[in-house]
Amino acid sequence: MQPTPTPWGWHRSGTGQGYRLSLSRLLRRAFRRQLRWLRYLVRPPRVRFVYAPAYQQAIVGAPLDPLRADRVLAFLTNEGLIRREDIATPIPAALKNVLLAHTPEYLKALERPETLTEILGTAVSDAELEQILDLQRLMAGGTIHATRLALATGCTGVNLGGGFHHAGPARGMGFCVFNDIVIAIRRLQRKGFSGTVLVVDLDLHDGNGTRAAFAADPSVHTFSIHNQHWGDTQAVESTSIALGSNVTDETYLGTLLKTLPPVIERLRPRLVFYLAAVDVAADDRLGNWSITAEGILARDRFVVEQVRHAGAALVVLLGGGYGDNAWRYSARFFSWLLAGRVVEPPDNESLTLLRFRQIKNALNPLHLTHAGESSWELTEEDLVGILPGIPRQTRFLGYFSKVGVELILEQFGIFQQLRARGFRNPELQLELDHPLGQTLRIWGDASHTELLVEVRLSRSARALPNREVLVVEWLLLQNPRETSWGHRSPLPGQTHPGLGMLRELFGWLVVVAETLGLDGLFFRPAHYHIAVQSHRFACFVDPAHEALFRKLQALLGQCGLAQASHLVETGQVLQLPSGEPLVWEAFPMVLPVSEELKAWASGEAYEGAVAEAEKGIALTLRSTPVG
Structure with missing residues (x-):
């Protein structure tokens, strides 16, 4: 049997041999991995990123974009600045290292959901407790690994997460459970590191937890410029500057240029942690400053150049940043860090489609069409066309199994974004036999009482001459838990405020159309907006x-x-x-x-x-x- 091409250009054969990698290909891959490692030893890259797909897990109560790091990586890989296979994968911080930064009593208290409820400002279930602790321990492990890379290779180590600077030795606050910076530094000190460490914290909010942890340690200087103090500013080595609200580029950059160089000159640090937070941006959802994109980039470049001039190892953490545009500020910075020039990131719509295409191309096509666990039992799908009385459709748009639809929605981060909006167990429902098209619904949970997404689709070769298109007969996106419109006005036809996910849903539909080899999406806008x-x-x-x-x-x-x-x-x-x-x-x-x-x-x-x-x-x- 001849190999059959699939939409991805991947081939399979009837013998099953197409599903297996040959021994020679495995050996070639192993050889290339060893070659890359040797190249790193001889000429290590100037920047190494640390990231794990689990970083996409939403933190309950925190208005962070759970896809922020993944958006940054999609942009950087598309520009050819990094390769996904070169990204280091962290492991969770060991409990013995966490105990170097936090008291046993505090860790014991974290076993109670009410402790995390206080830290996050929203109710936390038993199941969510474990997820949150695992996520922040993993990101703390990412900061440890970025530190290891920076010291061992001389590169800039970037953890695409972390920066939990509000967590102190005996308590957490402000979405911060474990202070990854303190954990990484205390681990180094336990291993014999004796150099001076500088923490440059340029988050909008005060790095109070880090300062408290090192208040009596003269070997660690905490430098923080923020809007207001979050507690005691006394420490043997600290610079703590509160600028108030409505800060502009001139004040912010002027303060930084005046205060940071003398600290670096005096300390001569061996290691610097830089919280390159972007919640200082004018469009940040939680911020009260007016820093421009140019101002943030100038800040980042100044800090890096100061650290490089001092000859210190550098670890960069994402820190705070709230809203859909937060990733773009970090992406500009990292493009400059990697290429020595600024590459302007695309808009969110283009980036969403880019991410989805990258994810789809990495998926095995069998996972999108396979119905789930294999079984010797006959199913209704097996009997369609053989026995009378079983005419119903079994594939979404004639191609996707239900498992395949769930997989792609999960991989694209659509379910994750719904979880971030408070719908912690979204459930997919497919209606495949409607005469006007097949319907996909996403409910808030298994009770099917809160409808979040409803889209009715069909394939048509008659909507456009000589073209086959995916027809969107109906599309609904709503947040049934929202009763207040806030500063917004309801749009015609709206019963509830939207989910703010039209971009993601259209991106998914475009990838579906591409997968099916269709020419486009066809729809009739019921309203002007x-x-x-x-x-x-x-x-x-x-x-x-x-x-x-x-x-x-x-x-x-x-x-x-x-x-x-x-x-x-x-x-x-x-x-x-x-x-x-x-x-x-x-x-x-x-x-x-x-x-x-x-x-x-x-x-x-x-x-x-x-x-x-x-x-x-x-x-x-x-x-x-x-x-």
Whole structure:
């Protein structure tokens, strides 16, 4: 039997030989690993990253992006700055090392969920307790490993996690259970390290736990610039500067440039830990400073250059950063650290699709189509087409098993993001026999009382001429636990606030379409705001409808999305010269996936037709709003 190509270019044969790596390939891989290790010994890389997939575990109560580190890695690998196989994998910090930083009484108290509830500010179950402790111990192990790499090879060791600087010897706080910095330093000291250590903590919040741990230790200097003090600032070796709120680049960088160099000059540290936190950013969800992207990068470069000039080993930790854009500040810094130049990261939509493609390409196709545990028993799937009365569909979109759908949603981090929003046990449901298409639902838990995601899909070769597309018949994203809209206004058609995951769901749908070899996504936006949110990557099928939408955008460009959608919905947009209200119609849109459809959507013929149609469209806003 001839090998059969799959959507990934991976081959299998009827003999089963295609599923096994040959001995020669295994030997070649082992040889390449040894060659890379020898290369590191002779010419070690300037930067080594430490990361584990378990870092994606959301911390209950913390508004951290659980995918922050993975987003950074997706960007760096795509730019060819690092290779995934070169990333070091940590192991959890040994309990004996944790005890060097924290009291036995405190560790005993961590066996009670109420202790973590106090630290995280939200209720913690018994099951979540173990997950949180395991995660922070693993990240502490990551800081230990990054320190080992920095001292042994002279590279900059980067742990894509850690920075739990609020945890003190006898208590945790502010999402910090174990202080990974203290654990790593105390472990070194126990092993005989006698050099001076400098901790440069540029998190927005005070590094109070680290300072308390070393308050009486003259060999460790804690340097922290923050918004306000979180406790006693007295220590034998400490610089603690509170700048208050609404800090700008000028004040922040001026303070850093004035205060850090004298500390480094006096101490001559052998080892520096740098908390390169980005919660100082102007758009941070929890921050109250106004530091720009340029200011954060200038800060990072200054710290690294000071440390390099002093000849000290350097360990970098992520520290704080809250919101979807936090990863981009770290990515800029690491691109400069690796390449000596700044590579601008893509927007979140492009990065999401990039991550998903990387993950999909790393998955074994069998895992997406296999139904689960193998069995000798006949299933309904085995009997379809053989016995009468069993006509029902058994594959999502004719390809994915339910296990395959769950796997890809888990791997893409969609379930993880739902957990981070408080839905700790999301459950997938597939309805495969609906006459209008197959439906995927994600519920908050097994009780099926809280619907989070509902999407109805079908494959169609008739929606577009000579093209097969994935038709999105219906899409719902909502957070049923949210009752307050806060500073936002509800969008037309919304019963509950959204999940803030439209980008991830569309990215998943694009990868599904690519996997199935389809030309694109086809959908009809029921409201103006849906078209706006989709238009960056999609266009209207009819150039005349695209022209109308562009005219609407030009007219409503100064309005917020909710206000603009409300104006369209309530007939405040008038057509000239008739003066008739514009009625929004769900004209079809397409998000191109295949190269042929992308070429059509961006081609001269399409753009020419749009420009011609725009000449005949004139819109204005009603002078006296009604409704």
